[in-house]
Every structure is written in C-alpha cells, then in structure tokens.
Amino acid sequence: MKVHIKVWRQTNAQSEGNFSTYPLDGVSGDMSFFEMLDSLNDNLVTEGKDPIAFDHDCREGICGTCGVFINGRAHGPIRGVTTCQLHMRSFQDGETIVVEPWRAKAFPIIRDLIVNRQSFDRVMEVGGYISINTGNAQDANAIPIAKEDADAAMDAAACIGCGACVATCKNSSAMLFVSAKVSQFALLPQGQPERSNRVKNMVDQMDEEGFGNCTNTGACEVECPKEISLVNIARMNREFLKASII
Amino acid sequence: MFPDSKIPSGPLAGKWTKHKFDLKLVNPSNKRKYDIIVVGTGLGGAAAAASFAEMGYNVKAFSYHESPRRAHSIAAQGGINAAKNYPNDGDSIFRLFYDTIKGGDYRSREANVYRLAEVSNAIIDQCVAQGIPFAREYGGLLDNRSFGGAQVSRTFYARGQTGQQLLLGAYSSLVRQMHKGKVRFYPRHEMLEPVLIDGEAKGIITRNLVTGEISSHSANAVVLATGGYGNVFFLSTNAMASNGTAAWRAYKKGAYFANPSFTQIHPTCIPVASNHQSKLTLMSESLRNDGRVWVPKKEGDDRHPTNIPEEDRDYYLERLYPSFGNLVPRDVASRRAKEMCDDGRGVGPTKLAVYLDFKDAINRIGKDQVTAKYGNLFDMYQQITGENPYNAPMRIYPAVHYTMGGIWVDYNLMTTIPGLYVLGEANFSDHGANRLGASALMQGLADGYFVIPYTIGDYLSKKLGEKVSTDHDAFKEATSNVNKRLSHLLSINGNRTVDNIHKELGLIMWNNVGMARDKDGLEKAIEKIPTLRDEFWSNVKIPGKLNELNPELEKAGRLADFLELGELMARDGLNREESCGGHFRTEFQTEDNEALRDDKNFTYVSAWEYKDDSSPPELHKEILEFENVELTTRSYK
Ligand SMILES: Cc1cc2nc3c(=O)[nH]c(=O)nc-3n(C[C@H](O)[C@H](O)[C@H](O)COP(=O)(O)OP(=O)(O)OC[C@H]3O[C@@H](n4cnc5c(N)ncnc54)[C@H](O)[C@@H]3O)c2cc1C
C-alpha cells in the first residue's frame, strides 16, 4: 500500500518547526509503524536529506522510549499499545498519517519527534524509591504480602514512563504517571515508613516542573499504553490529603 | 603468560568469604575522595552506581539513553534465578552452581559461578526490600516457576515484566543517590573511547548525542556495564541501540576479549516475516513451562495445525529428552528446531518455524489461568502476527538473543587494563558456552550489587590521594582520535545507508557464525567481513552534521565496530574445534547430533588480544580447572 506521512520537522529546541509531507510506497500490513518510518528514512538518506528523528529502543512496548501522536492520538489508534507495537495493518491504503511529537511544557522538543522527558526523572528523584541501601535487606519472605496487594502494586508498577498521559491531557498533568509510583509503594508494607513525605515531595516537584493540574477528564487512562488506572490518581489524592493533615 | 585470574585458593564454598576478607578496604571517610565512572545504567551499571554512592564514592554515570529507567535490561520477561529453595524441591547453592556450570557446558570458572549462586539469594532480598512486586501465592509468599536446564523451581518473576521491575528497582536506588548529589547522571551521552594514563583506566571520552559535543571525564576507576553485542547479527531480540562499541573500544586499548563466538540463540522467538524486519521479538522461555513444541510428522504437511491429529504430530523435544522435555536448555531446543526445519518439517509461510501449542494447558488449567500467567505475551504475539494464540498454536523460531562472550575479567571483574572493570552481559564471566534462562538478570545484579562494591576497593585503596585531571595529554590525544574518526565517517558520503550495510553483515554472521558453524563457513566469514568493512569505509552515506543530534552517525559508529567484532567472532569460532553449548560445529557432533566437546584440548577460555589493525589478534588461553564437578557429557534425556 501507499501512505502519505505528514510529520513534524524541527531542527532543535530553539528553531521553529513545521509539517512536511512525504509519500511512501511499498508499505505492507505486517510492517510495524517504525519499520515504515525506517523505510521512509532510508529513502530520505539516499536522497541526501535528513532522516526523521524519533525515539525508540526495545520496539516491543516495554522500555517507554517511543511515543508520538498519530492522527491526533497518543501512540496511535489502538488501545493498550505503544507506538512501536503498532502495525501498518491498522492504516488504510492512500491514507495521510499525521505524526507529531508529545506537546507539553515539561517535555521540550529536542528534534523532530524527540522530546526531553527528564522532568519525569526529577520527580522520581524526590521520592520514587524506598530508602534501602544495598545489603540491608531481610529475608524476602519475612513479610508476607497479600496477593491482591502485590498484584495491585504490580498493576501500578507496570507504567513505562512514556509520557503519553501528559501529552494527552489538556492540562499536561503528570498525575497518572506520578500516582502510579505513589500507589505501588503505598500498597506495599515496605513503602509505609516514607509514605507521607514521598507523596508530598513528588507532588511538589511535579508542580515545579510545570506539569498542570488534574481536572479528572480521564483522557490519560484512555491513551495509556499500559492501561494504568485512574484509581491510582484517587489513591494518590487520598495519600496527599492524609499526608497534609499529619 | 596468561594474566592472573585471581581465583582465591581454598575450598569452593569458602572462596568468596575468604577473598572478601583478603581484599584491601577503603576507609569509610576516604571513600568520598574517589571518583568512579560507570558507563551504562542497565541492571549491572545502575546497581553498581547506586551501591558505590551509598558507600560514599562519587559517581559519574553515563548512558546513551535519555534516562537510567531505560536500558535493554527492561525487556527481560521471564524471571531471575536464586537458590532460595522456597518450594522445598531440593534446591541449594550447590545445585544452582552445578546447573549453571553444566548448562554452560563446562566452559566457565567454578569459582565465579559458585559466587554467583552464593549471592543470588541476597539479590531477591534486596529487590523485595526495594518494593519490587514479585508474583506471590495466596498465602502472601513469593511464587516460583521453572526455566530450562533445571529440574527445580527457582525463578522469581514479576508477571512477564521481570526485567522492567528489576531495572526500575535499581533505577529507584540510583535516583535516590542522584538526589543526594552522590551520582551525577549524564543522559544521552555515548562513551566512544576509554582513556588510559600509564596503562591504567582513568577516564572516558563521550559524545553528547543531542549537541554533538565531545567531552572528557576523569576518575580513579572506570566501570563498563554496557550490555551485549547480539546486534552484530542485525536481527536479534536486543533493543535497537544495543551495541558493542564500549567493549570494542576497551579491547582496542588492551582489554582481552573472551570467547567472542559464544552467542545464545533463543529457541522461542516470533519468526522473521519479511526483509523490512528491524528486530525479532522474544516469546519468554517461561512459555515452555506449559507450551508443547511440535512439528508435523510428515514433510510438507500443509494442514492447519488444529486439523493435524495427535498421531501425526511429533513432540520432538518430549520424544528426544523424556526427562527435561520442553524445558531442555536453549542451545539444545534451538538446534533441534533448526534440524526439524532443515528436515522439511518446518511450518508457516516461510517453513522456518515450529509450533508452540497451549491447547493442553488450556484444557488442564483453563484459559483464565493461562491468561493470568502469560496474558501479556499472548497479546504481544497477536499484536505482531495478527493471529490469536488461544485458538491455534504459536509459530516460533530461534533468534540471536544473548552474548556469553565479552570482555575478559578476573575474579574481581577487572579487565587486563588495571582500573577498568566490566559487569553484566558485557563481560564473559559466568555462563560459559550457554547461559541458562533467568541467569542474566541474576548475574547483572550480582555483579553490580554484591561483587564490584567489594572488589573495586582493593584497587582504589592503592590509589589514595591520586589526582586525575582531564588536562592530561592522554585525554587530548583520545579526543582528537574520536574527532578524526567521526569527521572521517561524515566525509565518506557514499551510496549505501548504514542499515543496508548492517543487514549484509547480519546475513554473513547468521549464515556462517550462527546456529550451526563449520570450518568452511567460518573461513568464508573471515574473508567476507573485511571486504564489507572496506565497502563501509568507502561507500557509506551519513547525512547531517557532527554538532547536532544525528542518529545515522550514532549507528554508523556502532556498525564500524561490529564490522571488526564480527570477524573476531568468526576467528574464535574457527579456533574452537569442538562443539559446546551455543557453539555448534557441525564437524563435531555425536551420533545422535548432540554437541561433542573436546575437553582434552579446549577446556579453556579463549582470550584475544588486539595487536594492530593490520595483524591478527593473539590468542591467550585461560585453562579452566574443575575440582568440584566432573566433566560429563551434558545429557537432558
Ligand atoms: C527480550 C529479552 C528478554 C530477556 N529475558 C531475560 C530473563 O527473563 N531473564 C534473564 O535473566 N535475562 C533475560 N535477558 C537477558 C538480560 O536482559 C540482559 O542480559 C541483561 O539485562 C543485560 O544487562 P546489562 O546491565 O549488562 O546491560 P543493558 O541492560 O544492555 O544496559 C546497557 C547500558 O549501557 C549503556 N551503554 C552501552 N554502551 C554505551 C556507551 N558506549 N556509552 C554510554 N552508555 C552505553 C546503555 O545506555 C545502557 O544503559 C533477556 C534479554 C532479552 C533481549
């Protein structure tokens, strides 16, 4: 099949960007979306043009490196998958596919489709951990954890840090991302000692980074490739309230 | 003479304890006087960097990724081994040691492997304390599953995302130290050269991948935890950016490269669909706990798999290996799959695949249970192939997955360059000629949390008061070499793209240095690779500039190194005139097609020393001594 790729081109953080459209022939349904971009880039390089820069690594939906807007949707048209897991069978012959980077104040554009998500790391730095030095641990089975709690913690821990939630949110809020980490630890006995400080510090840092407020629209949950639940945001709000009262 | 591998004397079980006592210590208040560079923040590097910082050292950590939460380690699915014996099925440190030595086909060091098994339990304790949500049973205790090459259940897992959870655990410890200012992390920085002063590693040269800036960084010691080099084959299960550059640059500065030809081909991957394929996707080995592998008995049986009755199916692993069945080690399972396809009994459109069938498991434990255990893998399969594995068997085929070979290190994880250490998949240390499933995560974390924090002190203690500065001429020289090389690459401006040449290299490697090797093929590779290398240096086309984000330039630098490393792999394969583990030379096999080792002549680690670009490397042999296990023919029957 043949597609037209209308893609955001921007040389660096300082420059202004714009859309360019490239036709691409010979696309097959079992090509992944990125293999389609590889093939377009191969053509561009051969013609002596700059290839389209995009972030990717594992190409199997787990590293969280990839992520672009495709036809107005974060990670494209299919629910529960990352951009790298998308295949061209999800598109029509002759279609114009619009590809844009994440857009959020806290994620400045580096080049074309690549953004800087270090703000996520800085939020993690102030509380996304349990303070345990190497070698201090007791036996792994010393504290039993109810299976439901372990499973719920795992549901939250599945976040890949891609940033689709932020990019989708009209306020560019990072609540889903931050609440996933806060929830993981709030659900586990190991997370209890630092519970209050963790949530306060992470929420403060989130504000400082320029992420917006949550107005409960729920778009983040819909677009999250790991289907992280809004329940986490509710839990974080409770945690935050509790921490503020104490 | 071969460099000292520093294996402690005394009985096996006491070696590590004794060694830790014998190592020199750095006084707690002196630790802050030392800088350590850690290149790579996957499992090995993140664990090491966090642990160093907790101990008081100053750490500079580098990764070409944007964040330490991203690294190839994150993709590990199945699990991590430890000798906890929670299931009470007879496991022990000695059994984990024994299984690993045997699984590696007796081509690894007893002392290293024993230490690995010994610290394995502490890893699980550490990870649980970090808040890693491992799978649990209803009683609240940790659950285990089985992996290939073992008859006990010793694998801990977090759904199908164990690597992700372990890496995020190590990342959490690391960010905590970043916040305290004990670790400075350099994102999107690629190390292009180690810097040696008076023969010792004292720093690195990096390129900032966003701005293109080349900079120098000094330290009292340098630790590389830069992952494996499976992408030399172009198609592999590795992440797209995984590469061998850091290891290769160390090799060219004098670090020996050990067993480069020992590559693991993983039996259960989604088969290649077409020539635009950019990578291969692994279906975790844990699937072999419940999935049954089969091909039709008859050649050319084109019926839909669900229409092939039991009596026309050949469950060949169960037939050939009644005691291990579908859970034979990877090398065995891969080779047998290839054999079935060579036999004309492969399935699917390309005939390069076998079935992995869950029908019996679904009947036995129900669809819900199967979903609970493997749901995300089933989804992944369906997403990629467009087929539903609940209704018809998966099609799988072997793919390049892991490199057992790597930079030679002694028992302290130090290379032949003093002050340069290598951890994780990038070293050669523990897996011999074949790695068992769920043992790479264990090794990466063992190296990072529980080995290097002790052993590095022995070297550093002798360097108290040492001041290293990037003003030294060695940094200027290395910087100028890096600049020259990058400018040269950009100036070629030929006709072929980097990927185009990489695919050709991959094909040479897969056909000649892949699952089955022979003298002719290996010699052909040794002849063809230099020609392709010349083609690369005269005809590659790299757009863009030096001082900007330039992914094609990054790929080109890595490919240039693969084009040298590939040749060394072929040389090593040619030298080793035996079959062992993942290294299968078709000339050396038993009557029933099992690997035929030659213990008399090849019970050694081949460690290659770089000479110069125009002479072949020199082979050194580290003879392996076995005092605690008997070298037997590996049998999984
Ligand atoms: C799909 C898949 C599934 C797997 N499943 C399992 C499993 O279930 N159990 C198991 O035990 N093992 C598994 N493995 C193997 C295991 O994941 C890896 O061997 C292990 O994670 C490697 O960890 P590492 O720390 O050595 O390297 P990596 O995780 O590869 O990290 C390398 C780091 O080095 C950095 N780096 C590299 N070169 C440079 C450079 N030149 N400059 C700067 N930074 C650099 C990278 O940015 C990265 O941070 C799996 C592997 C794959 C491919």
Ligand code: SF4
């Ligand atoms: S919550 Fe979902 S969308 Fe947001 S970063 Fe995590 S995985 Fe991505």
Ligand code: FES
């Ligand atoms: S490239 Fe890793 S999640 Fe998409």
